[in-house]
Amino acid sequence: MMNWQKLLSPERLGTRHSSVGAFGRSDFHKDYDRIIFSSAFRRLQRKTQVHPLPENDNVHTRLTHSLEVSCVARSMGLMVGHQLAEKGHLPDGIEPDHMAAIVQAAALAHDIGNPPFGHAGEYAVRQWFLDADPKYLAPLSEAERADLTTFEGNAQGFRLLTHKRSGLYDGGMRLTYATLASFVKYPWSAIGSPYPEKMKFGAFQREMDLLTEVADATGLIRTGAQSFCRHPLVYLVEAADDVCYALIDIEDGVELELVDFSVFENLLLPCIPDDIPAEYHRETNIRRKMTFLRGKIITGLLDALTDAFVLREEQLLNGAVDGDLLSCADGPFNEMIATAKQFSEKQIILNRRKVQIEVGAFACLETLLDTFCKSALEIHQAKDDDELSYRTGRVRELIGNDSMPVGAPLYNLYLTILDYISGMTDDFAARLARDIGGGQH
Structure with a gap:
């Protein structure tokens, strides 16, 4: 245990230094x-x-x-x-x-x-x-x-x-x-x-x-x-992520007018045990209504998830909890989050504009990986700097000469390339791919 x-x-x-107080x-x-x-x-x-x-x-x-x-x-x-x-x-x-x-x-x-x-x-x-x-x-x-x-x-x-x-x-x-x-x-x-x-x-x-x-x-x-086995606190991190992206995906969908507010409201209202105040029904601003509903739901979820964790403390310490913490929580929350995820996957993630951008993402990263990995293979096979092509030399300067030494294991070079690409913002990746590809993306 x-x-x-x-x-x-x-x-x-x-380092072994620590200073908890x-x-x-x-x-x-x-x-x-x-x-x-x-x-x-x-x-x-x-x-x-x-x-x-x-x-x-x-x-x-x-x-x-x-x-x-x-x-x-x-x-x-x-x-x-x-x-x-x-x-x-x-x-x-x-x-x-x-x-x-x-x-x-x-x-x-x-x-x-x-x-x-x-x-x-x-x-x-x-x-x-x-x-x-x-x-x-x-x-x-x-x-x-x-x-x-x-x-x-x-x-x-x-x-x-x-x-x-x-x-x-x-x-x-x-x-x-x-x-x-x-x-x-x-x-x-x-x-x-x-x-x-x-x-x-x-x-x-x-x-x-x-x-x-x-x-x-x-x-x-x-x-x-x-x-x-997982650290017990991983279950809290995972639950927080699930709660946020399940609710916020739909909230963003409402903001972008991809989803009608009634979808968000009908999903959350049945999970709120308290009486809904008259001010809510009189409110006409959708953002304020979403803020109210989100706050109520997260408060209920925090209580349910905390209770589920403490109740299963021994199982968690034994590495014996299957599934996630949400599935262990009492109340209607697990079903609500599951429904929200399903709706998001079918109605939001497949939005046409999003699909177009993702197809472009494949083309963008393909351009970067084609260029960088070709250079990585050349760097791996070379015995000294003089054997490198001019283009590969420029790639090394772009990513970092110290990070891509001549003759290095190919696997290590690939990880360095993925460090560089993973650190890019969407804008920078698109711009660099466009420059490398001659403006084709």
């Missing part, structure tokens, strides 16, 4: 600060959430979505922390506020590794490597090929948070083990996944040693050669 003493470890990856700015609070001040997080403001970046500033980007998820997660972490403290289950020196800070930081970073153009970007990367000439994958091991052909933004996020390129020292941002373990939604590799059909994993082969270090430091139960 896992225990909270190790699960809430304040030690940092890359009951008052003031703990290392867990510093984790949040390090993430929010990072350039990778800042670039989320120009990355697609669900709807392509619109002219309407009320619609969510990856950045606003991440901030909202972190707020919901923080509230759940605080509520769970207080209930565990009342039961005497929190370790000495750990306060409910510390648990809230851990979950808040992990939730803030949950989309930080996503490439441009939302999930379409992930699919485009996977498809390029699946369709690539065999020479591009021949030097790689089976496990390395799996990392690329099932490319995952979650694994890219773990790499970003822990890679030296994100800081001066080993350990990248040097976040606490507790925050990193709470961030890793899928604590296994591509070939170690217990659910290979879902193509979800949390670490590339290059970072498996780091994932193992995080798992050992927090006491995660090993379930396979390259897999571990």
Whole structure:
């Protein structure tokens, strides 16, 4: 069984320093600060959430979505922390506020590794490597090929948070083990996944040693050669994400006039147990009505999810919870969220304008990967700089000569390329592909 003493470890990856205190700015609070001040997080403001970046500033980007998820997660972490403290289950020196800070930081970073153009970007990367000439994958091991052909933004996020390129020292941002373990939604590799059909994993082969270090430091139960059970706080981060994107996708759809407000209202009203005030019925402003409904629903969800977590504490510590926390929550919320997701997938995600943008995303990333991966193969096969073509030399300068040394393993070069592409905003990726492709996109 896992225990909270190790699960809430304040030690940092890359250093054993820790300074948790009951008052003031703990290392867990510093984790949040390090993430929010990072350039990778800042670039989320120009990355697609669900709807392509619109002219309407009320619609969510990856950045606003991440901030909202972190707020919901923080509230759940605080509520769970207080209930565990009342039961005497929190370790000495750990306060409910510390648990809230851990979950808040992990939730803030949950989309930080996503490439441009939302999930379409992930699919485009996977498809390029699946369709690539065999020479591009021949030097790689089976496990390395799996990392690329099932490319995952979650694994890219773990790499970003822990890679030296994100800081001066080993350990990248040097976040606490507790925050990193709470961030890793899928604590296994591509070939170690217990659910290979879902193509979800949390670490590339290059970072498996780091994932193992995080798992050992927090006491995660090993379930396979390259897999571990989830950290209990992952369930809070996941629930916060599910709540936000299920509701906000439809709210954004109303904002963009893709969905009638009655859809949002009819979905949420039956889940509100309180009497609806007369002011609501007299209100004519749809945005104010959506704000009221969203607030009521999130309040109810926070209570239900907190109760579900505390009730299943022992199962969570044994790594024995199947499914997500929402499916364990009492009340009508699980069905409501499931209905919202289904509606979004059928009526919003397949919106014609969004489909057009995603088709363009494939063309854009194909252009970038064609150019960069061709150069990577040349760099891998070369013995010195003089053997490189002029074009490949320019690609190295663009991405970073130090990051693409001549003769480097091809797998490492591909990961460097994916670091560069995943760090792009939608605008920059489109502009660079247009420049590289001679203005064809």
